[in-house]
Amino acid sequence: MTQEDLDAVIRARIRGLRLARGWSLDALAGRCHMSASTLSRIETGGRRISIDQLVPIARALDSTLDELVDTSEDEDVVIRPHRDRAHGMTRWVLSKPDGPRGLTVAKLRYTARTPRGELRVHPGHDWFTVLSGTARLHLGSRVILVETGQAAQFDCMTPHAVTAHDGPVEILAILDHEGRRSHLAAVDLTGVD
Structure with a gap:
């Protein structure tokens, strides 16, 4: 240049x-x-x-x-998401591992109605919007239904999990560093499918 x-x-x-x-x-x-x-x-x-x-x-x-x-070249702007399936959930990471401000964007598809294991707690905030279906947000002792087109944002120090309500649900989530570690730990962020 x-x-x-x-x-x-x-x-x-x-x-x-x-x-x-x-x-x-x-x-x-x-x-x-x-x-x-x-x-x-x-x-x-x-x-x-x-x-x-x-x-x-x-x-x-x-x-x-x-x-x-910044003169870094963004030659390859297309992200080829890696699909990971486990425990009634499919995950696609839609952002590069070194995303802006350490944020990760992921598409998540849940088919299970109950949370796997215990509810999770980590520092930070989680945000998601429902693309299709209805999500069951387990937040402490409450269960909140989040429908298509709605979004949720919450403090992650409250024990939480997201599951499907009546049939599969797909969400788009934006996660900070701690949220990524907690929710996407099994995903190889550098792999392609």
């Missing part, structure tokens, strides 16, 4: 992050203590980008310098 290519990527990231937040040039300029015209010239290529400008811009955009200048 040439310096011109890198500059173009950085400019696009700055503009993209600014627009994603709904900020005008003036709004970002106020946050990073620069003039709006300077930011405009940085975004459009009318001005060279210097490191002493990137640091306050990154900070204002709630980003890091590393994220703005």
Whole structure:
């Protein structure tokens, strides 16, 4: 990647992050203590980008310098999920092992109605949405039905498990590091099916 290519990527990231937040040039300029015209010239290529400008811009955009200048190539953007079946459940990991902010996305299909073993406890929060069927969320002593199109989020220090209600249920889950270790321990995250 040439310096011109890198500059173009950085400019696009700055503009993209600014627009994603709904900020005008003036709004970002106020946050990073620069003039709006300077930011405009940085975004459009009318001005060279210097490191002493990137640091306050990154900070204002709630980003890091590393994220703005990252040159890693995402050549293979297609994820080939590995299917793992065990104990009335099928799991597909839908994100790369080094996903953003340590999060893992997984599709889970439950056919068993009762939790296997004991309810689990781990630090963090779990989040899932039901793609089809009805999930039985065992949360402490309660059982909560979560239907297609609904989502659930809960503190994982409460003993919990997800099972099928009346027939198979498929969910899409976003798990933090501890949730991944607890719920996907049997899955080879680097394998393909």
